[in-house]
Amino acid sequence: MPYGKAFAETEKYGQSTNILIRRSDSKTLISMTFQGSKKFNDLAKNGYLKIANHGVIVNNRTAALVGLNGTIDWACLPNFNSPPVFDSILDYKKGGFFSIRPKETDGVEVIQYYKELTNVLITEFMREGKVFLRLTDFIPNSDYPTISFPEIHRLVETRSDEVPVEVSFKATLNYGKDHVDLETRKNGFIFQSPSTNVGIVSELPLKAEDHLVRGTVNVPKRSSRWIIALQGISHLDAITDYKSYERLEETTEYWQKWSNTGTYKGLYNNDVLRSALILKGLFFEPTGLMVAAPTAGLPECIGGERNWDYRYTWIRDTAYVIEALSMIGYKREATKFLYDMMDIIERENKIRTIYSINQMDDLDEIELDYDGYMQSRPVRIGNKASTQLQVDQYGSIVNAIHSLGNAGGIINSYLWNFVGETLDTLGELWKMPDSSIWEFRTEPRHYVYSKIVSWSAFNNAIDLGKKQGFSGPYRKWRAIADTIKEDVLANGYDPELNSFVQYYGSKETDASLLRMPLVGFIPASDERFMGTLEKIDRDLRVTDHLFKRYREDDGLKGRDNAFLLLSFWYVEVLLHLNRIDEARDIFDSLMERANHLGLLAEEIDFDTGEQLGNFPQAITHLGVIRAAVLLNMEFKSTFRANPKKASGRH
Secondary structure, three states: OOOOOOEEEEEEEOOEEEEEEEOOOOOEEEEEEEOOOEEHHHOEEOOEEOHHHEEEEEOOOOEEEEEOOOEEEEEEOOOOOOOEEEOOOOOOOOOOEEEEEEOOOOOEEEEEEEOOOOOOEEEEEEEOOEEEEEEEEEOOOOOOOOOOOOEEEEEEEEOOOOEEEEEEEEOOOHHHOOOOEEEEEOOEEEEEOOOOEEEEEEOOOOEEEOOEEEEEEEEOOOOEEEEEEEEOOOOOOOHHHHOHHHHHHHHHHHHHHHHOOOOOOOOOHHHHHHHHHHHHHOEEOOOOEEOOOOOEOOOOOOOOOOOOEOOOEEHHHHHHHHHHHHHOOOHHHHHHHHHHHHHHHHHHOOOOOEEOOOOOOOOOOEEEOOOOHHHOOOEEEOOHHHHOOOOHHHHHHHHHHHHHHHOOOOOOHHHHHHHHHHHHHHHHHOOOOEOOOOOOOOOOEOEHHHHHHHHHHHHHHHHHHHHHOOOOOHHHHHHHHHHHHHHHHHHOEEOOOOEEOOEOOOOOOOHHHHHOOOOOOOOOOOHHHHHHHHHHHHHOEEEOOEEOOOOOOOOOOOOOOEEHHHHHHHHHHHHHOOOHHHHHHHHHHHHOOOOOOOOOOOEEOOOOOOEEOOOOOHHHHHHHHHHHHHHHHHHHHHHHHOHHHHHHHO
16 A cells, blocks of 8 residues: 555645645655645536646546546546546536545535645545545556556545545446446446446445435545446456556556656746646557647637637647657657657658547547536537648647757657658748638638748758758758748738738737747847737737737637736747746746646636636646746856846745
8 A cells, every 4th residue: 555544634824735644653755835725615616616626637548637526527438539438527417427525515625636746636625624534536557558547546535533425426428429227236337338338346335326326425434445437348346356556556656757757957846847747647658649638628718619629639739749848858758759740640641730649539520419618518529620721730840850859859861851841841831821820710811920830940940950960952941931031021010010910911919929039030129029029918918917819800709718828938038038037927927827736727717817728738738847947047047147136036
């Protein structure tokens, strides 16, 4: 048993809670400080737990959202892109769930944290500052990517008193389309349908009632009980056969070993490591691809229709992943991701915008007969953006190879040949209108961002090839890069506005243009970019350095809220302008918006400050890593120049 009889003790300090994890012999294992516990009865609204009131457990094949109230309301088994077996976060009446909670919740507060250096999640229920019930949740993981564990293990532990515990379990199969039979077996229960089945095995006595498995059980003091959900099984074994303690020990060791291979030690170390652990967990190990988020259908605006399925790999994200992971020492993951991506592109002989992680699902977009989170309909599965032309995707994959080269990764002749082939295509494609980074579902236009990324691809290819000692048509590439730049300066910049615009002929700007100095297209101090920055600040910054992406009517119902990655790009821009203290303050304010575990979704509601969109969002956490590392570099540089000033900022 990896923890023995270990429990959390809490000490209150204003709004913060200091948590000491102690063994029965009083030895302290871990000491951590949290922003504070949350009242159980304040966690949900209108039947839905707030998005930020979740943790996530992952295992390089799939993930599950675990609420502070002890409910798993989203989990796809066996893979990220499988139909969910628990999905009540999208419809609390129709959806499936797996709930473990104390029967009496009045006066109960909850804390949630990860076991150190892992994705093993612990939820503690407290009354009067003392923990009386503890849940430990994990999905088994191992060093062998071909081993599948379509299981969720949940450990229930009590401390000094007997605790009445309520368990409720309902599986939804094939997005609620299948007829489901609930069968009682010797060792548990099976939800059976024509397409799949889900079982529950428990050390607690439960009953089948009204298409649910449930029970209220008095768990004896100082005791522990396992409950396991399993998918794709034909029969249920005795619970000891699933070796939960061994799986927990293996999974803990796996994550801790991986965490310790990172090289980053500096400012915001905990935020960087948590982001890295989430990103690592979002890789689908059998193919090496990574999902943009483990969820589908969570709204970017409450009551709106911006509800997308993010359980796919976006080519655009590849460059961000390579760069961010390489910056903190995870070059192996960066290299494998890129080469796995290349294998798929070469096999299909084309670059697509979005890829299935295992070619097992259909990218066609459909709508489910669900109410949606907080009545935000439609709930979409699949993604229509897969059919769009997004020119920046071509530039992004070249930039990813450049990033790997800069990090000391292996660039072989295979990759270099791919760069040449991609640039041959991009040499004509950059001239075409497209749907751009924001995947507009309106008519294609000549978006400035797409042109800028195209320029960066040619510019970076020249830099990469010369550094690596490869031969290439460098003069041709330089001529194309110069042509693109001239075209953007002539058609994408409005002298009257003193600003670059969203697309040729527009009078609006676009927050993606924050990346202009970040990719080296133009210095941040250039008057034309400074004018653009002022216009972005004026037109797109709404509050507290939170930005909307654009003001363009994209034809979708519901407003566009704050896209968090933009704020991290803004931090980088300030670093380019040597506004170091301001960048640090903004980064701090952004991390204060992370949830109790340091997790971030795609967007923030401008009015309420609530996290919205799919969760946790890979690209947001990539932004965290990159901005934190760059801030740390500036700190070290300042420290060397002026130790007294730097120590005051640390």
